[in-house]
Amino acid sequence: MRITIKYFFQGGLIGIGNIIPGVSGATIALLLGIYKRLITAIDALNIQSILAVLKSLPNLKNFKEEMHKIQGGFLTAILLGVLTFVYIFSFAISYSLDHYHDATYSLFFGLILASVVIPLRLAKDKKWYNWIIALLAIVIVVSLSFGITVEDQAKAHQKKTMIKKGIVQSNIETNYYQLGYYFLAGAIAISAMILPGISGSFILLLMGSYFDILLAIKQLNILLLAFFGCGCLVGLIGFTKIMKYLLEKYESALMFFLSGLIFGSLYSIWPFKEVLVVDDMVFYGKNVLPNIYNLHFLVCLGVCLVGIILVKIFSRHE
Numbered sequence: 599m600r601i602t603i604k605y606f607f608q609g610g611l612i613g614i615g616n617i618i619p620g621v622s623g624a625t626i627a628l629l630l631g632i633y634k635r636l637i638t639a640i641d642a643l644n645i646q647s648i649l650a651v652l653k654s655l656p657n658l659k660n661f662k663e664e665m666h667k668i669q670g671g672f673l674t675a676i677l678l679g680v681l682t683f684v685y686i687f688s689f690a691i692s693y694s695l696d697h698y699h700d701a702t703y704s705l706f707f708g709l710i711l712a713s714v715v716i717p718l719r720l721a722k723d724k725k726w727y728n729w730i731i732a733l734l735a736i737v738i739v740v741s742l743s744f745g746i747t748v749e750d751q752a753k754a755h756q757k758k759t760m761i762k763k764g765i766v767q768s769n770i771e772t773n774y775y776q777l778g779y780y781f782l783a784g785a786i787a788i789s790a791m792i793l794p795g796i797s798g799s800f801i802l803l804l805m806g807s808y809f810d811i812l813l814a815i816k817q818l819n820i821l822l823l824a825f826f827g828c829g830c831l832v833g834l835i836g837f838t839k840i841m842k843y844l845l846e847k848y849e850s851a852l853m854f855f856l857s858g859l860i861f862g863s864l865y866s867i868w869p870f871k872e873v874l875v876v877d878d879m880v881f882y883g884k885n886v887l888p889n890i891y892n893l894h895f896l897v898c899l900g901v902c903l904v905g906i907i908l909v910k911i912f913s914r915h916e
Contacts, residue, residue, distance in 0.1 A: 602675045608632060609679025616680070616791065616798070617688050618706055618867075623680075625794035625860055629713040633794070634845060636676065639669040640834065641842040665905055699882065703869035704898040708905025710864055717794070717857040723850035723913040731851055735858025742801075743866045777825045784829025789837035794856050869898055 608630050610619045615626035627633040647668050654660035665671060694702040721728065783805045791798035802808035814822040844852045871882035 602671060604634075605672055605675035606679040606682075609676035610683030611679075612676065612780045613680035613683040614687050614691070617691050618686055622791060622794050622798070622863070624745070624792050625668060625710060625713060625863070628716055628794045628856065628860075629709070631912075632676075635669075635672070637792070637838055637841050637845060639673050640838045642668050643673075693806075699871075700869045700894065700898050701901050703867050704902040705905045707864060707867055707869055709909055710860060710867060710905075711902075712906040712909035714857055717853040717860070721850040721853035728851055728854040732854040732858035732861075735855045736862040739859055739862030741863045778824065780807060780810070780822055781825045781829035781832075783811075784826040785833030785836075788830040788833040790842060792837055794836070794860050835856035869902075 611630065611769075612623040612626045616623035624633060627636055627726045647664075651664045651668065651670065652660070654664045655670050691702075718724075782801060786805070787798040787801045787807075790801040799808060802811065811823075811826060813819075814826070841852075865885070868885040870886050870888040872884050874881055888898070
């Protein structure tokens, strides 16, 4: 039971990572040392294995055996942890980002900065071409950060505020073309979430679907959410198989690539950003250098160090 509780809290930390803008839950899984096991367990899921579990329900012994085959206890604990912590901490994270933006991002900046070396430690082959792969990954992530202009950020912030206040009441159009696009958005976003350093919610922002999904949840638009969810399922199963193959055949190169993704994500979660006001609403634009001669910077630096220390504690435990 103790192991189950451990996985529950690890799933919770992964869930918290997924609700932080610019942070990937896969980064947290890698930090916790369960990334490879999680990929393998998800890859083992298929229609046959799920049907076998359902058929074994009347017999407790058979049920335990089938669940053991698919690492059911591990996956269930992780999933419950993700759902529970997302529900509990989503409001706290939202409040922290609204009222203590720089300090909150400083904490996660420290977490991500310290976790860059974790995949490198797992890489057995540290030849020169693997460093080029890591550099390529950095370029990819930083390039994605330039995909959203200041104007796009302002519009997104306005729509977010309207949704929070309940102003947006119009239904989202759901013709076949748009439903197909939401299916594609779900498949791509969930694939990004499997990669450390790339935020799935950020990909949805780039595709212009993030706030549509939020609005669909608010309006209980079952049709749109069903297409989006099916896209997530297809992307999860398909991309997990790709990741498992790469882990088996090109583990060192993949670990360098993941380190590059994590390091590149530091650009998007840089704590200090230009503060902009649009229609009396405050939002954060491009990265800026901080004033290092004030208490605010010292507080952020201290919180960042806390994040680094937490990673060191996790690494030593694993």
